[in-house]
Amino acid sequence: MDYLGDNAGLGLTAEQTDKVLQFQDLTGIEDISICRDVLQRHQWNLEVAVQEQLNIREGRPSVYATEARPPAVISDHLTQHIFYTPPTDGSGSGIRGFIRSIFSLFWTVCYSTIFAIFRLGHRFLRGDNRGYITNPMEDVRSFIKSYEEKYSTIHPVFYQGTYSQVLNDAKRELKFLLVYLHKEDAVDTPLFCRDTLSHSDVIMYINAHFFFWGCNVSSGEGILKDGRMTIVSRMEGYCDPALFIQRLTNVVREFDVNLRQARQDRMAQNLNRSIRAHQDEAFLESLRADQEKDRQREEQRRRLEEAERQKESEVLEEQRRRERIARDKIESAAKVPVEPDESHPDAIHLVIKLPSGARINRRFLKSHSLEAIFYFVYCHPDGPNNFEITTNFPKRVLYSRSSYDNNIVTIGQAGLKNRETLYINDLDA
Numbered sequence: 001m002d003y004l005g006d007n008a009g010l011g012l013t014a015e016q017t018d019k020v021l022q023f024q025d026l027t028g029i030e031d032i033s034i035c036r037d038v039l040q041r042h043q044w045n046l047e048v049a050v051q052e053q054l055n056i057r058e059g060r061p062s063v064y065a066t067e068a069r070p071p072a073v074i075s076d077h078l079t080q081h082i083f084y085t086p087p088t089d090g091s092g093s094g095i096r097g098f099i100r101s102i103f104s105l106f107w108t109v110c111y112s113t114i115f116a117i118f119r120l121g122h123r124f125l126r127g128d129n130r131g132y133i134t135n136p137m138e139d140v141r142s143f144i145k146s147y148e149e150k151y152s153t154i155h156p157v158f159y160q161g162t163y164s165q166v167l168n169d170a171k172r173e174l175k176f177l178l179v180y181l182h183k184e185d186a187v188d189t190p191l192f193c194r195d196t197l198s199h200s201d202v203i204m205y206i207n208a209h210f211f212f213w214g215c216n217v218s219s220g221e222g223i224l225k226d227g228r229m230t231i232v233s234r235m236e237g238y239c240d241p242a243l244f245i246q247r248l249t250n251v252v253r254e255f256d257v258n259l260r261q262a263r264q265d266r267m268a269q270n271l272n273r274s275i276r277a278h279q280d281e282a283f284l285e286s287l288r289a290d291q292e293k294d295r296q297r298e299e300q301r302r303r304l305e306e307a308e309r310q311k312e313s314e315v316l317e318e319q320r321r322r323e324r325i326a327r328d329k330i331e332s333a334a335k336v337p338v339e340p341d342e343s344h345p346d347a348i349h350l351v352i353k354l355p356s357g358a359r360i361n362r363r364f365l366k367s368h369s370l371e372a373i374f375y376f377v378y379c380h381p382d383g384p385n386n387f388e389i390t391t392n393f394p395k396r397v398l399y400s401r402s403s404y405d406n407n408i409v410t411i412g413q414a415g416l417k418n419r420e421t422l423y424i425n426d427l428d429a
Contacts, residue, residue, distance in 0.1 A: 064124040139221035151193040156206035180214035188238035199241035366412030384426040
């Protein structure tokens with residue numbers, strides 16, 4: 001089967017296509033749309049989907065079966081196929097049988113509704129002589145056990161759950177539900193159970209097309225079936241395997257189109273939900289991308305603002321530093337001694353070379369401290385703010401404010417003679 005060619009418009013990915021084909025091989029379900037629908041209901045979990053199908057084939061309720069809120073039941077007598085077979089003991093033949101058939105039809109169409117209303121009122125007034133239902137599941141299990149002990153273990157797979165559970169499973173799987181209400185004292189019950197329900201063709205047909213649920217009408221769970229089933233056909237009385245299969249086939253052929261349409265509608269709904277989910281995910285992804293872009297822009301804006309504030313703070317701090325140094329230079333000018341006369345015997349002539357290349361000539365006394373030279377250069381308009389005073393040869397540092405140890409060293413003690421050249425090294429350069 002060319003699955004990809006036939007289903008290219010269903011929007012399946014390669015992985016989903018592979019799972020559909022595996023599910024079809026494992027379960028034997030030929031309809032691709034059913035396989036796809038089952039996998040979609042299980043979020044494409046192949047193991048869970050296959051296990052549920054195996055549970056259904058063995059008559060066990062699915063993992064999703066529930067007693068809560070069974071689907072609504074429609075019983076339209078005008079659209080139902082009603083099959084009636086008189087009892088084989090002859091009680092249904094002749095004028096008596098004809099009258100009984102007419103009465104049975106009248107009962108089926110009208111009296112069941114009237115009796116249901118009467119029974120409801122009777123329960124309110126006098127209670128229910130049958131007692132309350134306490135364990136529907138036990139009723140079903142007890143019926144299956146009794147059936148196999150009395151008739152045969154060869155029969156269609158009975159659904160091993162309550163009526164509400166099988167209704168929910170049938171609705172979920174979009175599959176026909178065949179309900180067998182067993183009446184022990186009916187004339188043809190043994191013949192129908194041993195002959196018809198044990199026939200291999202009947203078993204194969206029912207297992208392939210139906211959920212098969214049965215219960216004894218004398219039990220609480222069996223009695224409650226009246227008026228609660230979704231009915232498209234009613235059968236009463238014995239019929240041989242061939243006739244039974246023919247009747248079931250006619251019903252399936254006529255109403256299967258409704259199930260197929262429901263499957264297609266469900267598939268379209270699932271596809272629309274999938275498309276909307278992808279669209280919502282794409283929208284959310286786009287929204288998250290836009291939010292991330294907004295977050296990054298906001299973060300970039302905050303970084304720029306922080307950098308701008310930092311820059312302004314640094315500019316302001318530098319301005320304050322310059323103002324502080326300017327005031328310090330003005331105050332330090334008083335620490336520079338008066339230049340001595342050239343004829344003074346202790347006068348020393350210094351040539352001070354600034355970092356800018358400019359030269360300054362100045363006379364000091366040998367008794368003046370090296371700090372006096374520092375303040376002279378410090379207060380000069382071309383002097384740097386942070387510097388050291390060195391000699392050229394031999395290379396040595398005479399004075400640096402950062403390493404000054406408060407010991408007053410005079411120019412004479414520093415070994416400077418009558419004419420010297422000193423160099424100013426800018427420590428901030």
